[in-house]
Amino acid sequence: MSSWHELEKKQHKVVKLLTNSMKNNRLSHAYLFEGSVGTGKKEISLQLTKSFFCRDKNAEEPCNKCTDCKRINSGNHPDAHIIAPSGLSIKKEQIEQLVKEFGYAGVESKKKVYIIEDAEKMTPQAANSLLKFIEEPREETVAILITSNLHRMLNTIISRCQVISFAPLNVNELLEKLKNEGIPENIAKLAASLTSDFQEAKDISSDEWFAEGRNKVLKLTEDLFQKPEQAFIFLQERFLSHFSEKEQLEKGLSLLLLWFKDLLYLQLGQEEKVVFIDQIEKMKQLTMQMSQRRIVNRINVILEGQRKLHSNMNPQLLMEQVVLKMQEG
Structure with missing residues (x-):
């Protein structure tokens, strides 16, 4: 079980804002926690709920020993409700049942909390039912909506909540979470270098197209050095x-850029920064054949290719130019 102190290390601004609000008795009646998957939104939601109910807390820190804390930890508190999608969506009936529950007096106090996970998955009918509920906040009630896709939320709901943005995971945190999912370190490190979103990195790690794309990038670099005519x-x-689509080619160029950056890191003696960790021995041999200047030149060629891709240049012509320029040195 995390403490506010531990959570502050992961989400400093979020924790400071919430604990200061509690200290000054100025909690909002409705929060919207938004940010990528894996950034601690639900964990902090439950911590806030415990602090709200706990009668033995030390300043803002819940005791985790009282009946309230234990029941929130186990998901059995009568006045703390968690709504999650039923199937693919959160349905109107679920919100109506929530509103009905909140029509009753609190079982042990006037306080009530409800948490809605994946709030962007509410059907339009469910969202409109919730909107009416949020517009008339009850005393000593806190709503916490959690979303990884803020752009899919109704603007009318966003405007009635205090929106708190969660910072993305840093590369090392993301890498550890991916490894804990059983993803091999060489794949996890590559995925964590391409995105700060946990779910996207996890999807990349299990994507057969991406695995094959990685192999093709490695084959292209091998040919560039050993068989330039091929x-x-x-x-x-x-x-x-x-890499037939623009979005796919963007990933291909990103992989190519990471590979050449790895060469540069090895030349600079910064092996700990290498992403293609299973290619280190091959890369070390290549670094003895190339100057830093040649590596930097090729990095600049790839960066130029990325810029041209974003300016809607023909992808095939673009890659032809990239390869030809890298063949030149």
Whole structure:
């Protein structure tokens, strides 16, 4: 069980804001916690709920020993309600049942809390039912809506909540969470270098298309160094057919950029920063054949390619230019 002190290390601004609000007795009647998956939104929601109910807390820190804390930890508190999607969505009936529950007096006090997970998954009818409920807040009631997709929430609901944004995980935190999911370190480190969103990184790690794309990037770099005359042929016959869409090619260029950055890190003696950790021995051999200047030149070629891709240049022509320029040195 986390403490506010421990949670502050992960979400400093969020925790400071909430604990100061409690200290000054100025909790909002409705919060909207938004941020990527894995950033602690539900964990902090439950911590706030415990602090709200706990009668033996030390300042803002809940005791985790009293009946209120124990029942919140086990999900059995009569005045703390958690709503989650039923199937693919949160339905109107679920919100209506919540409103009905809140029509009754609190079982042990006047206080009530409700937490809605994946709030963006409310049906339009459910969202409108909740909107009416939020517009008429009850005394000593706190609502916490949790979302990883703020853009999918009704603007009318957003405007009636205090929106608190959770900072994304840093690379090391994300890497540890991915490894705890059983994802091999070489894949986890690559995914964590491409996104700060836990769910997206997890999806990348299990995506067969991405795994094959990684292999094709490695084959392209091998050809560029060992068989430069074959690199352009491989590009035409195998690479472009895999990275056929603009979004896919963007990922391909990102992988290519990470690979060349790894070469530079090895030359600079910063092996701990390498992303393609299963390629280190091969890369070390290559660093003895290339100057830092040549590596930096190729990094600049890829960066230029990324800029041109965003300016809607033809993807095939763009990659042809990238490979030809890298062949030149």
